Each structure stands twice: as structure tokens, then as C-alpha cells.
Amino acid sequence: MGDTPLSVTPKLGACSVCGRTSETKSGWFFRREKRGRRNFVDIDYCPSCAAKVQTEIQEQSRDANLQGGILLGALGAVLGAAGWYALVLFTNTKFGIAAVGVGWLVGRAVLLGAGNKRGTALQVAGAVLALAGLIGGEYLIINHAAQQSIEGFTGWLNATQFVTFYKEVLVHGNPLWDVVFYAVALMAAVGQVRPLKLRPRP
């Protein structure tokens, strides 16, 4: 039982493609995948499988459907902005964290529209559309506040008025948190279409 000699090589995690194991893992690659909030899983690739996967990853970003990604991403931005606005209407509170939800939604939509592909162009599209969604949501919220506070104003703020109001909101609010939430929102969008990357085992 306890004193059985170790005749088998210790299994340090097999290649996720071919199942081969190696004691040293020299020349091996891995990819860290997020599973849940703080749970990461390392997926291992032996040298020969890593080369194949590397090529697949390159091809993946090459034939991505950029138009589809932009189209669905734009829809995500509109829905995100509207959802954020609705949340403000129902709760009477502007949750900064909701901005992150907008970013996440846009990223998901870009990924889906691109045919589950990733790449730099899609990352740029994700960032631009997420920002558009955030500013759109911001506009709806501020426009609503303006209608509430200005006697007789029922229309829409023009760009200059919006910027003026927005500055007011920032000055009287907590601009640092806005920056944080916006940054996290953009990362949430961009991260979802970030090309997969294999890293060499240390």
C-alpha cells in the first residue's frame, strides 16, 4: 500500500489535445482560461499540438466576420444603453456597475456576430461600440434628468447641452468611479474577442 515503489511517472497534467504527458513540460505551452469569478484553469498543449493550435488561432482571427461583429455589437450597444436607462428609471439610481454590463453585452454580441471569432479588429470594434453604448446610455439618463429638472423641457438635449450637463454630473458626482467603471466596461468588451494566446511553460 503505502510503500509501493513509484513505477509510474507522476501525471502533471496531460496535453489537452492528444493526452500525452511529460514530466518536464519543456517546450510545452499553456492557455489560461477563466472559469467563473476567480477560478482559472490552465490548459496544456504538448509541443506538436501547440503548433497546430497556434495555426488555428491565427486562422480564427483571419476569417472573422467583422461586419457581423459590428452589426450585432451595435445592436448590443443600443440594447445595453436602453437597459441601463431603464434600470435608472425603475430604481431612480444610476449604478456605475451597470456600465460594466453594457460593455460585457457589447463584447458578447461582437463575438457572436463575428461567428465566435476573435482578433484585433474585433477588439477595436468592441471598444468603440461599448463606448458608444455607454455614452448613449449616459445621454438617455442625463436627458431624462434634464426633462425632470428644467421647467417645460420635454425634448432632446443637443450635443453641446449634453456635454455641459455631463460635466456638471461629473463634477458633482464621483468622476473617479466613472473612470473605473468605464475602464472595466471596455475591458469586458475587448477581452471577449481577444485572440487566444498560447504561452510557453516556464
Ligand SMILES: [Zn+2]
Ligand atoms: Zn498533444
